[in-house]
Every structure is written in C-alpha cells, then in structure tokens.
Amino acid sequence: MKKILSAALAAILAFSMVACGGSTGSTSGNTTSGTASATGAGIAKEEIKVGVVHLSDPAEGTGYSYTHEQGIQGMMKNIGLNSDQLIEKINVSDTDAAAVENAMSELIEEGCNIIFATSWGYMDTCEALAEEYPDVIFSHGTGYKSNGTNFNNYFGRIYQARYLSGIAAGLKTQSNKIGYVAAMGKENGEVTSGINAFAMGVASVNPDAEVYVKVTNSWFDPEGEKQAAEALIASGCDVLAQHCDTSGPQLAAEEHNVWGIGYNSDMTKDAPDATLTSVMWDWSIYYTQAVQNVIDGTWVAGQKVDNYFGDMADGLVVLADLNSNLVAEGTAEKIEEVKAQMVAGTWDVFDGKTEITDNQGNTHTLEGADYGSCNWYVENVREQA
Amino acid sequence: MDLFIKFLVAAIGAGTPLLFGTVGEILNEKVGHLNLGVEGMMAIGACAGFMGGYLSDNFMVALLCAFLAGMLAALIYAVLTVTFMANQNVAGLTMTIFGVGISNFIGVYMIEKAESGTLKLPAQVTQQMRSIQIPGLSDLPVVGPLLFSYNPFVYLGILVAALTGFYLYRTKTGLNVQAIGENPGAADAASIPVTKWKYFNILLGGGICGIGGAYCGMIINGGVWISNSVNGLGWIAVALVIFAAWKPHMAILGSFVFGALRVLKYYKVGFMVGMPDAFFDMLPFLITALVLIVTSMRGNKGAHIPAFLGNNYFREER
Numbered sequence: 001m002k003k004i005l006s007a008a009l010a011a012i013l014a015f016s017m018v019a020c021g022g023s024t025g026s027t028s029g030n031t032t033s034g035t036a037s038a039t040g041a042g043i044a045k046e047e048i049k050v051g052v053v054h055l056s057d058p059a060e061g062t063g064y065s066y067t068h069e070q071g072i073q074g075m076m077k078n079i080g081l082n083s084d085q086l087i088e089k090i091n092v093s094d095t096d097a098a099a100v101e102n103a104m105s106e107l108i109e110e111g112c113n114i115i116f117a118t119s120w121g122y123m124d125t126c127e128a129l130a131e132e133y134p135d136v137i138f139s140h141g142t143g144y145k146s147n148g149t150n151f152n153n154y155f156g157r158i159y160q161a162r163y164l165s166g167i168a169a170g171l172k173t174q175s176n177k178i179g180y181v182a183a184m185g186k187e188n189g190e191v192t193s194g195i196n197a198f199a200m201g202v203a204s205v206n207p208d209a210e211v212y213v214k215v216t217n218s219w220f221d222p223e224g225e226k227q228a229a230e231a232l233i234a235s236g237c238d239v240l241a242q243h244c245d246t247s248g249p250q251l252a253a254e255e256h257n258v259w260g261i262g263y264n265s266d267m268t269k270d271a272p273d274a275t276l277t278s279v280m281w282d283w284s285i286y287y288t289q290a291v292q293n294v295i296d297g298t299w300v301a302g303q304k305v306d307n308y309f310g311d312m313a314d315g316l317v318v319l320a321d322l323n324s325n326l327v328a329e330g331t332a333e334k335i336e337e338v339k340a341q342m343v344a345g346t347w348d349v350f351d352g353k354t355e356i357t358d359n360q361g362n363t364h365t366l367e368g369a370d371y372g373s374c375n376w377y378v379e380n381v382r383e384q385a
Numbered sequence: 386m387d388l389f390i391k392f393l394v395a396a397i398g399a400g401t402p403l404l405f406g407t408v409g410e411i412l413n414e415k416v417g418h419l420n421l422g423v424e425g426m427m428a429i430g431a432c433a434g435f436m437g438g439y440l441s442d443n444f445m446v447a448l449l450c451a452f453l454a455g456m457l458a459a460l461i462y463a464v465l466t467v468t469f470m471a472n473q474n475v476a477g478l479t480m481t482i483f484g485v486g487i488s489n490f491i492g493v494y495m496i497e498k499a500e501s502g503t504l505k506l507p508a509q510v511t512q513q514m515r516s517i518q519i520p521g522l523s524d525l526p527v528v529g530p531l532l533f534s535y536n537p538f539v540y541l542g543i544l545v546a547a548l549t550g551f552y553l554y555r556t557k558t559g560l561n562v563q564a565i566g567e568n569p570g571a572a573d574a575a576s577i578p579v580t581k582w583k584y585f586n587i588l589l590g591g592g593i594c595g596i597g598g599a600y601c602g603m604i605i606n607g608g609v610w611i612s613n614s615v616n617g618l619g620w621i622a623v624a625l626v627i628f629a630a631w632k633p634h635m636a637i638l639g640s641f642v643f644g645a646l647r648v649l650k651y652y653k654v655g656f657m658v659g660m661p662d663a664f665f666d667m668l669p670f671l672i673t674a675l676v677l678i679v680t681s682m683r684g685n686k687g688a689h690i691p692a693f694l695g696n697n698y699f700r701e702e703r
Contacts, residue, residue, distance in 0.1 A: 056612070057493060061503055217662035222601070222606055222611055227398075230398075270505065384654070
C-alpha cells in the first residue's frame with residue numbers, strides 16, 4: 001500500500017516536473033519571436049492580438065471570470081476585432097505559478113500584443129515576464145505592481161457602487177441587522193474597504209442598522225458561502241450583501257424569505273425574489289480603452305503604459321437595475337441623488353480627507369485608490385453576531 | 386442557547402454530504418479498494434442529480450439519477466481495478482479529475498443552452514428537497530429544530546449509514562465481504578465470490594457517493610447550477626473514513642463532528658472571535674491527526690483498516 005502510494009506520488013511529481021520544464025523551455029526559446037512592433041507608433045487594428053488569462057471558466061454564467069469575459073466580448077465588439085484576434089486561457093489557477101507562466105508564454109508565442117491577466121495572483125508572473133518581453137503589454141487586474149513601460153495595473157472604485165447598494169439595504173432592512181458574506185477577513189483591503197463603503201451607505205439612510213460580517217476565507221467556496229449566509233440569517237439579518245463568487249448568499253436569502261445584494265454579475269437572474277440589486281463591474285470600459293490606446297499609439301510597449309483606476313463616472317463601476325418589486329420606497333431617488341454627486345465628482349465615499357471612525361474608536365482617512373491599506377471596519381460593522 | 390441549536394442544525398447540514406461520501410468510501414475500502422475517486426463520483430452525482438431534477442421536475446428522479454450516475458462512475462473504476470487490476474490510486478485520481486471535469490462540462494453546456502443564462506431548479510423540486518416541516522413536531526422547542534427540521538437528504542444519509550452498518554456487521558454477506566478486504570485469498574478459498582462482491586460494494590458505494598454529490602449540487606447551491614460545487618468535500622470524506630475507523634455508525638458521528646468544525650467559524654462566540662479563520666479551516670484535519678495518534682496508541686483493536694486495502698487481488702498469485 002505504502003509502496004504503491006509513494007510510486008503514485010513519485011509519478012505525479014515527475015509529471016509536474018516535466019510540465020514545468022516544458023514551460024521554461026518554451027519561454028527561453030522564444031525571446032525574439034512574437035511581436036516586435038514597438039516602433040513608437042500605434043499598432044494597426046488588424047494586427048492587434050489580445051490575450052486573456054481567466055481564473056475559471058467564463059462560460060459558467062456567473063461570477064468573476066464571467067464578468068471579465070463579458071468585458072472582453074464588449075471590447076471585441078466596440079473595437080471591431082475578429083474572433084481570431086483573441087486568445088483566451090481558462091481555468092488558470094492563480095496559485096500555480098508554473099501554470100500561469102505556461103499560459104502566458106503560449107499567449108506570447110501566439111503573438112499577442114497585449115495580455116490581460118484578470119486575477120490578483122498573476123501579478124508576480126506578469127512582472128517577471130514583462131521584463132523578459134518588453135514588446136508585449138502585460139495588463140494586470142486588481143493588483144498594485146506596474147513598471148510604466150509595458151506592465152500596468154487596472155482596478156476601480158467598486159466601493160462607490162457598494163455605498164449605493166448600502167442605501168438600498170439600509171432602507172430595506174426591518175430588523176436593522178444586515179449581513180455581509182466576505183471572502184477575506186479584515187486584513188484584505190479590497191474586501192474590507194468594500195464592506196466599509198457598504199456600511200457607510202447603510203448608515204447614511206439608517207443610523208440604527210448594523211452590518212454583520214462573516215468571512216469564508218476563500219475566494220470560491222460554495223458551501224462556506226451558503227453556510228455563512230445561513231448563519232447570518234439565523235442571527236436575524238434580513239438583507240445579505242456579499243463579496244464572494246457564487247450566488248449562494250442570494251439563494252439562501254430567497255429560501256428564507258429575506259433579501260440580498262449581489263456581486264460581480266446581476267444576480268437577480270438567480271434569485272429574483274431576493275436580490276434587491278447587484279454591485280457590478282463593466283470591464284469592457286477598460287478593455288476597450290486599453291486596446292484603443294495600443295491602436296492609437298498612446299500606449300507603446302517598452303515605452304509607456306498607464307495604470308488605470310476607473311469609477312462610476314467612467315462606467316466601469318455599475319449598480320445593476322434595482323429590483324423594483326422588492327426595494328423600499330424612495331430607494332431609487334436616494335441612490336440617484338448620491339450617484340449624481342459621485343459622477344459629477346463633487347462627493348466621494350473615500351476622499352482622503354474626511355475622518356472616518358472605526359469600530360474601535362480610532363479615526364482614519366482613506367483615499368479610494370489606496371483601498372489596499374484599509375484594515376479596519378467602520379463604526380456600524382460587527383464581527384460577531 | 387438559541388444560537389447553539391442553530392449551530393448544531395448547521396453542523397448536521399454541513400456533515401451530510403460528508404456522510405454519504407464516507408459511507409460510500411467505507412463500502413469500497415471494506416473490499417480492499419482504496420477509491421480516491423470519491424470527489425469525482427460526487428461531482429458526477431451532483432451534475433446528474435441537478436440535471437435530473439431540472440429536466441424532470443421530480444426530486445425522486447433527481448435522487449435516482451444521482452445514484453445511477455455515481456454507480457456508473459464507480460463501474461469504470463471497478464472495471465479498471467477489479468477486472469483489469471489497474472493501480473487503484475491512479476484509477477481513483479483519474480476518476481476525480483474526470484468526474485469534476487465532465488460535471489462542469491455538462492453544466493456549462495446546459496447553461497449555454499438555457500435562455501435565461503442560469504439553470505434554476507423548478508419550484509416543485511426545490512420545495513421537495515428543502516427542509517421538511519412536520520406539523521406539531523417541527524415547532525417543538527429544542528427538539529423540533531434538532532430532530533425534525535432537516536432536508537430529506539439528512540434522514541436518508543443516516544438511514545443509509547445505519548443500513549450499511551447492518552449489512553456489513555450483521556449479515557453473513559457483510560462478514561464475507563469484510564473477509565475479502567482482509568484476505569481475499571482466504572475468502573476465495575472459502576468459496577466467497579470475491580469479484581462479484583467487489584463489484585457489488587464498489588458500485589453501491591459509488592451510488593451513495595453520487596447522492597452525496599446531489600446534496601452539493603442541489604442543497605448547497607440552493608437550486609441554481611454552480612460549477613465545482615463539491616469543491617473538495619470528497620477528499621474530506623476519504624479522510625473521514627480513517628476518523629470513523631471504517632465503521633458506518635462512526636461515520637455518522639464523524640461526519641457531523643466534521644460538519645460542526647467546518648461551520649464553527651460562522652458561529653463564533655466569546656474567545657473564538659479574535660482567532661484567525663485559517664485556524665478554523667485547519668481544525669478538522671488537526672482532529673483527524675489526533676484521532677490517528679490516539680487510535681494507534683490503543684493498538685489495532687480500535688481501527689479496523691482492511692488488511693488488504695490498496696492491493697489488487699490476483700487469483701493466480703495466491
């Protein structure tokens with residue numbers, strides 16, 4: 001038994017080593033091939049080749065990769081690219097550096113001018129490959145690293161939409177207990193700043209309501225997300241917001257006749273009797289602009305690329321249509337009023353100046369682009385039911 | 386107290402898919418076959434159960450589909466390992482990769498065909514699969530939620546585990562089957578049909594795993610298709626077999642304990658609040674390690690690991 005097991009493990013190890021060797025081989029052997037068009041001018045539309053690395057399979061119809069794929073398809077349509085100008089790698093685990101490098105090397109070999117890496121964990125591989133291939137643009141989502149010449153970073157002020165969704169939740173709740181299923185704990189600035197914006201939106205219309213956070217500690221965990229939602233409902237929450245991948249919290253809300261706020265895609269289609277609205281990304285805004293920049297020569301690999309941090313005014317950050325059968329009276333008007341200020345730029349949730357009190361009594365200021373440093377919860381957030 | 390009862394109810398729910406997986410794997414291991422394909426068989430069951438319910442509007446059909454699909458997956462494993470005597474570990478791992486893959490493949494295919502862009506179970510199935518309400522009983526304080534508030538899978542799981550225990554320990558066939566896992570040569574000499582019962586156990590185990598998968602596809606996902614719904618539960622079931630010392634009745638206890646440990650982080654009170662979530666994620670496996678140490682200290686009396694586990698039986702080499 002032991003012998004067989006060790007033989008099996010050895011075989012797996014051997015296989016994985018072969019796989020790694022293959023990827024490094026192809027990487028080093030292709031330094032000169034691929035795109036060599038950093039001429040200082042733009043690249044003709046017909047010459048553009050876009051590479052995309054997806055975390056899971058976008059065809060799943062919901063969640064993170066699906067949202068990015070919608071953005072890519074939107075870009076293809078906006079710019080008018082042919083389908084053979086797009087190469088996508090799916091199910092590339094962002095914790096498997098060898099797999100990421102393999103996928104990107106293949107995209108480079110195929111001659112991609114610009115590669116969109118959609119997940120946080122691709123960041124370091126992008127950084128390394130950007131150095132090796134100065135004439136390919138590596139555009140990395142949700143991270144913080146960049147080099148100014150062919151490696152940029154893109155993200156956005158999703159907290160603006162979360163604040164607006166907080167208004168819908170605050171007006172809807174009857175128990176004044178609102179649940180929030182979070183993928184990561186307080187130490188993760190992306191999740192935590194989103195919770196804070198949501199809770200501030202709640203407080204702006206309902207000072208008595210409290211936001212209860214349950215953390216799954218995983219970006220994808222169908223069972224955990226459902227269980228966290230059930231636990232929140234059990235403790236009396238009647239609106240469930242989420243920063244996690246599946247529509248599990250929305251479906252749990254529907255099953256228990258309470259309400260929810262979806263994330264990533266419009267989850268009303270999964271839970272029409274529960275989802276009030278959803279906090280969404282429209283990545284096509286960025287993808288279109290990025291590819292257009294390459295065509296126009298605004299961005300030239302090896303010379304200049306800019307980081308991108310979009311917002312509601314750009315249309316990158318979106319609040320889905322309100323579920324008019326469910327939202328409380330006056331929700332649409334209130335959201336419209338605040339949204340107008342955000343879009344006009346006269347007011348923002350995290351402006352870097354206003355002092356925000358956390359639930360320990362300390363005060364902070366936060367600039368939206370600096371979301372990564374947010375590791376505290378605002379006053380009306382509770383970590384314990 | 387109220388929160389504690391809700392915690393226990395959630396623990397039972399979280400333990401149920403593990404219970405099916407564990408009992409299925411025990412049936413496999415009792416005939417000496419270490420089937421690492423539990424995750425894959427559950428994934429296939431999840432897909433078959435969900436699609437069965439989706440297309441037929443009938444919960445019983447969904448269960449039957451999950452059971453049959455699990456059996457079919459196990460049949461592949463059985464043909465490979467029993468008849469062709471392929472390496473059990475490799476065959477099992479292959480089953481896991483294949484099962485998860487084909488389950489997601491079919492799911493994605495069906496979503497692309499659906500007009501609304503989502504696959505949602507018909508209300509009739511959702512109603513039948515959700516928690517039962519027995520008038521009078523379910524409303525009792527404490528006892529009501531603890532005993533009469535679950536979905537049908539929970540009661541089915543306990544029944545299946547109890548029947549499996551009865552089969553293995555209280556019937557002549559069951560004792561014969563256990564002899565196969567201990568020493569197939571001796572069982573063969575005693576004219577026990579080794580191959581027949583190996584097939585029977587592996588297929589039955591696969592079917593039970595399939596129902597566990599249906600729990601993931603239907604209950605955990607709340608009635609909407611989500612890919613990768615099993616997401617590692619099958620592997621925990623393999624570990625639970627050791628925790629349960631290869632006894633189906635211990636599997637009931639073990640899976641509910643594991644369920645409790647898995648949901649504990651959502652019901653933290655007092656001193657637990659400040660502890661990192663990673664600690665809670667680790668707990669089930671820490672407990673397994675402790676149980677292994679304790680059982681090994683007690684000697685071999687407590688742990689009934691089938692002596693021939695992991696080895697294929699070549700009659701000619703007897």
